[in-house]
Amino acid sequence: MSDLIKKLLPAHLKTLKPYESARRLFSGEQQKLWLNANESPFANQYQLDSAHLNRYPDCQPQGVVQGYADYAGVAPKQVLATRGADEGIELLIRTFCSPEQSHILICPPTYGMYAISAESCNIGVKTVPLRSDFSLDIDAIKACKDQVNLIFICAPNNPTGTAVAGEQIASLLEHFADSALVVVDEAYFEFDPASNWAAQLSQYPNLVILRTLSKAFALAGLRCGFTLANPPVIQALLKVIAPYPIPEPVAQIAAQALSEQSITHMQQQLSELQQQKQRLIEALSQWPIELVGDDKANFVLFRTPHKQGLMDYLVSRDIVIRDQSKQLGLENCLRITLGNRPQQDRLLAAMADFFALQEQQA
Ligand SMILES: *Cc1c(COP(=O)(O)O)cnc(C)c1O
Numbered sequence: 355m356s357d358l359i360k361k362l363l364p365a366h367l368k369t370l371k372p373y374e375s376a377r378r379l380f381s382g383e384q385q386k387l388w389l390n391a392n393e394s395p396f397a398n399q400y401q402l403d404s405a406h407l408n409r410y411p412d413c414q415p416q417g418v419v420q421g422y423a424d425y426a427g428v429a430p431k432q433v434l435a436t437r438g439a440d441e442g443i444e445l446l447i448r449t450f451c452s453p454e455q456s457h458i459l460i461c462p463p464t465y466g467m468y469a470i471s472a473e474s475c476n477i478g479v480k481t482v483p484l485r486s487d488f489s490l491d492i493d494a495i496k497a498c499k500d501q502v503n504l505i506f507i508c509a510p511n512n513p514t515g516t517a518v519a520g521e522q523i524a525s526l527l528e529h530f531a532d533s534a535l536v537v538v539d540e541a542y543f544e545f546d547p548a549s550n551w552a553a554q555l556s557q558y559p560n561l562v563i564l565r566t567l568s569k570a571f572a573l574a575g576l577r578c579g580f581t582l583a584n585p586p587v588i589q590a591l592l593k594v595i596a597p598y599p600i601p602e603p604v605a606q607i608a609a610q611a612l613s614e615q616s617i618t619h620m621q622q623q624l625s626e627l628q629q630q631k632q633r634l635i636e637a638l639s640q641w642p643i644e645l646v647g648d649d650k651a652n653f654v655l656f657r658t659p660h661k662q663g664l665m666d667y668l669v670s671r672d673i674v675i676r677d678q679s680k681q682l683g684l685e686n687c688l689r690i691t692l693g694n695r696p697q698q699d700r701l702l703a704a705m706a707d708f709f710a711l712q713e714q715q716a
Contacts, residue, residue, distance in 0.1 A: 492526070
């Protein structure tokens with residue numbers, strides 16, 4: 355770091371580590387099979403009309419907001435479109451927390467961006483680890499009353515793939531009714547439709563739901579997500595959001611993705627992925643692998659004593675999965691994102707070769 359940068363960079367950013375994605379580690383390599391970031395293996399076609407690219411887009415493009423409201427079964431005034439759910443996370447933190455004073459609460463092992471966003475804004479992070487069965491430690495969370503402004507609950511949880519019991523979320527919403535927003539991150543709800551809190555919005559003024567087009571909708575490259583909440587929450591977020599967060603091409607594609615026909619297509623791809631999930635889980639059972647957590651999302655988490663060897667071997671075969679072993683309680687755990695059938699064939703063939711080599715060496 356240069357002297358100038360050292361002098362200018364605030365203390366809380368000096369130690370901050372950026373989000374570690376394989377895209378940063380191995381950027382630009384096209385022949386690789388990416389099974390690391392919970393993206394969809396399907397790439398769908400869209401039309402672009404460039405007639406209005408000379409104009410700034412609407413802050414909240416009406417076709418996108420209405421389309422998502424219809425899909426989620428909520429009113430347009432309960433929807434905020436953002437640059438991915440990640441921007442929703444950051445907006446909630448910037449809007450409802452004060453630097454050096456407020457805290458968010460997270461329940462690790464969980465999605466990494468809650469803590470990174472908070473730390474980049476100099477907001478404190480209280481952690482209440484999941485219990486050994488990956489359920490919420492409700493009493494420990496409730497003991498943080500009046501100490502936290504936002505509680506992030508990832509449901510289904512990434513990277514454990516576990517659902518969160520509805521009674522647990524309801525009891526938090528009630529306990530924190532006058533002191534904190536409970537943010538239910540439903541990035542994977544399409545893979546577990548029971549994990550859907552949208553219909554409860556009008557019942558709980560402190561409920562916030564995060565959604566995304568990056569996972570089941572197969573549009574991670576689009577960067578489009580949604581925050582669902584009651585109008586007072588949405589109005590507050592609109593104070594902080596950039597004036598033109600949704601680029602015109604993004605709005606056009608998102609509106610097309612939310613058409614009835616595209617939603618039907620998405621659901622077909624979803625059921626294909628659910629089949630591939632069963633196939634992957636069955637195939638993994640032939641090796642010294644212990645499945646960890648549950649399979650409510652589009653990935654499988656497992657533990658193996660060969661964690662590093664397997665990870666390195668797959669990289670040597672141009673297959674990238676995700677090492678989760680640094681997460682709390684997930685020693686020796688790897689996570690595989692579901693692929694389509696040929697991708698999973700390629701993965702399973704490589705894994706078979708790896709475990710055959712292990713046996714030879716043993
Ligand atoms: C992928 C993911 C997100 C981020 O979604 P984007 O819309 O791509 O920003 C948010 N939360 C969880 C739990 C995720 O896994």
